[in-house]
Amino acid sequence: MIAVEQPPSGAPQSSFGTLYTHHVTPRVYAILAIAGAYGLDLNVIYIDPKKEESQAELLKVNPRGQVPTLVLNDGFVLTECTAIATYITSQSDTTTLLGNNRRDYYQIQKWLSFANSDLLPAIGGMILPIMHLDNPMRKNRVDCWNAFTLDLKVLDAQLQTTPYLAGQTATLADYFTVGMMKFGVMVFHKLIKEQHPRVWEWFNGVYAEQWFKDVAGDLPLLSLELPDFSTEELCGHFVV
């Protein structure tokens, strides 16, 4: 028998913020359950992605148009389900759900990342087609192109507001993201430089830190003949 541990109660009872979600999304179950168990007064807005007006409401707070999105009452916006789940859980200062020590905490972060970026896409990729539902996963290069260009806009919007992703100083978020972007920049440097000069400036500034560059290596900017990734014609031809 599997014993399911109940989250302890005792969190503050004040109005907390608004959570945007879809009616069915596995990314939100734990967030809503823990918020409920901790008595957080969360206003939940169910977005219907098929309805333009509804989706427009979400786009006002998250240009990526994704759920979950958490908006606190002071206007602070948090996206990414793992960050939201951790934030909601940490509202109880007696919680045991974040482990007993720092090692536990980082193991928990590992499992959140694993479940979100490996497990769920694998399950969705199998089940959604069976249910004849649109598969929002990155199924071909057109999808990836659309996601990438939108992600650049999200980075740009943040970097217009703060010098680094999480504020005034460089953090793990910057080095981690720059590392993730290396090969994208090597191939799409022209686009980034022309359309997102602020992202280009930030990327190069972070990459230039000698201790980072020593590990990440040189950054050759390639001149490749690229297809027009945005064209519909690619659908079906270049499935990856």
Ligand SMILES: N[C@@H](CCC(=O)N[C@@H](CS)C(=O)NCC(=O)O)C(=O)O
């Ligand atoms: N990286 C985001 C992904 C969120 C995400 O893809 N949410 C889905 C619903 S579970 C969504 O909003 N899909 C619509 C879209 O990508 O346009 C996270 O981990 O929270």
